[in-house]
Amino acid sequence: KETLSKLYDMGIKKIVMLTGDSNDEAKKIAKECGNIDYKAKLMPEGKVEEINKLKQLGKVIFIGDGINDSPVLATSDFGIAMGEGTDIAGTTADSILISNNIFVLPQIIKIARKTLRIVNENITISLLAKLVVLALGLLGIAPIWLAVAADTGITLLTVINSIRIFKK
Numbered sequence: 448k449e450t451l452s453k454l455y456d457m458g459i460k461k462i463v464m465l466t467g468d469s470n471d472e473a474k475k476i477a478k479e480c481g482n483i484d485y486k487a488k489l490m491p492e493g494k495v496e497e498i499n500k501l502k503q504l505g506k507v508i509f510i511g512d513g514i515n516d517s518p519v520l521a522t523s524d525f526g527i528a529m530g531e532g533t534d535i536a537g538t539t540a541d542s543i544l545i546s547n548n549i550f551v552l553p554q555i556i557k558i559a560r561k562t563l564r565i566v567n568e569n570i571t572i573s574l575l576a577k578l579v580v581l582a583l584g585l586l587g588i589a590p591i592w593l594a595v596a597a598d599t600g601i602t603l604l605t606v607i608n609s610i611r612i613f614k615k
Contacts, residue, residue, distance in 0.1 A: 448481045453553040463501065465494045467515060494519040510549065511540075527552075562612050569605040576601045 451462055464485040466473050473487035486497055495518050501507045502524065509519050512529035520526030521539040528540035530547040544551070580597045583589035 448479065450550050450552060451480055451483065454556070457553060457556060460505065461501070463497070465489055465497050465509075465519070467494075491515045491518045495522050498522045510544070510552075512547075558612070565609055565612055569608055572608070573601050573605060 454462065462480075462483050464473060464477055464480070464483060466476075466485065466487055467489055468487055470487040473485045477483050477485040486493070489497065494516070498507055498509060498519050499522065506524045508525045508527065509516070509523035510527045510529065511517075511520055516528070517539045520528060520541075525542070526540040528543045529549075530543060530545040544555075576597055580589055580594050584594060
């Protein structure tokens with residue numbers, strides 16, 4: 448429940464449990480998780496149908512652990528296989544949660560978002576610096592050594608900027 452609350456706080460709009468388990472069991476777990484939506488007694492093709500419906504609302508992340516989850520892991524925008532699941536689930540997923548600990552999901556999303564932000568910064572910095580040197584070169588102001596120095600400097604700058612990913 449606490450993990451799901453953190454996910455909602457991070458901007459996750461909807462959490463749905465798709466399970467092949469009985470309706471009674473699914474209802475019980477959904478209630479324990481804070482009355483989340485659920486669909487029970489689903490076969491793999493039923494889960495795929497539900498994922499396709501959810502994809503109409505936005506990006507869909509699916510977390511699964513068994514061979515029955517493989518089609519859904521492949522259909523979702525981003526599939527996460529649980530570490531103790533089958534090999535097939537692991538090969539169709541985009542990522543594998545080796546620890547089998549779903550409680551780290553908010554931290555993983557936080558790191559992924561920070562990484563994407565830094566990657567975008569690095570691309571922007573690199574392109575802007577190259578455009579400036581290119582413009583100076585076209586005007587005859589920048590000699591070739593400046594272009595080489597700028598390229599090397601930007602490479603070092605983006606590597607140093609990327610180190611921020613490892614900070615908490």
